[in-house]
Each structure stands twice: as C-alpha cells, then as structure tokens.
Amino acid sequence: xxxxxxxxxxxxxxxxxxxxxxxxxxxxxxxxxxxxxxxxxxxxxxxxxxxxxxxxxxxxxxxxxxxxxxxxxxxxxxxxxxxxxxxxxxxxxxxx
Numbered sequence: 193x194x195x196x197x198x199x200x201x202x203x204x205x206x207x208x209x210x211x212x213x214x215x216x217x218x219x220x221x222x223x224x225x226x227x228x229x230x231x232x233x234x235x236x237x238x239x240x241x242x243x244x245x246x247x248x249x250x251x252x253x254x255x256x257x258x259x260x261x262x263x264x265x266x267x268x269x270x271x272x273x274x275x276x277x278x279x280x281x282x283x284x285x286x287x288x
Contacts (some may be wrong), residue, residue, distance in 0.1 A: 197222035200238065207238060207270040208252040213234040214272050218280050223257065225284060227251070242268055258282070 199209035199222050215222050215271070227234050233247075242249040250269040256278050257264050265278040 195282065196257045196259055198225055198255045199223070199281065200227050200234075200251065200255075202227050202251045205251045209218065209252065210270040211212050211252050211275070214270070215279075218275070220275075220279055220283075221235070227253075238268075241266065253272045 195220050197220060198216070199208070199211055201212075201224055203226075212222075212224070227238070229235075238253050239249045241253070245266075245268075247268060252270070253266070253268050254271070254274075255264065255266045265274070
C-alpha cells in the first residue's frame with residue numbers, strides 16, 4: 193500500500209499547522225501545496241469540491257490517494273480523526 197498525501201495550505205493558517213504537526217507526530221510523509229490568497233483559480237476549484245461535499249471551504253484541504261487501489265479520501269480543516277481513520281489505520285493494516 194502506498195498513500196499519496198497532499199496538504200493544501202495557506203499563510204497564517206493555524207489549522208494547517210496543526211494538521212502538519214499531527215501528520216509529523218505519526219511520521220506520515222506528505223506533500224505540501226501552498227495556496228496564496230491571490231490564486232483565485234485554485235481557491236475556486238477547492239470551493240467547488242467543498243460545495244459538492246456540502247461543507248464550508250476551510251483550510252487545509254487534505255487529499256489522500258491510495259495508489260494501489262485508486263481510492264481517494266479528502267477533507268477540509270484540521271481533522272485528527274480522519275488522519276487516524278484514513279491514514280494511520282490503513283498504514284497499520286498494511287504492515288500486519
């Protein structure tokens with residue numbers, strides 16, 4: 193199993209920092225994409241995703257792709273519960 197994790201962040205975002213801190217605590221490798229407030233195109237794409245999910249656009253935007261299965265999980269905001277559910281639990285199952 194190989195998870196590709198991307199964390200989209202913005203400047204001065206405490207939830208972004210908390211998410212990266214949580215991932216670091218579990219020694220999870222991830223890629224960071226900085227989204228400046230001036231990048232209207234990317235912000236609108238993320239807004240469309242959050243609208244489809246029926247939630248508010250809150251940074252960070254986290255996307256987890258299982259490269260073996262193609263399964264994708266994504267969420268907005270600092271969600272330690274989803275980090276455990278969609279990253280840590282999968283990694284632990286794969287290491288058994």
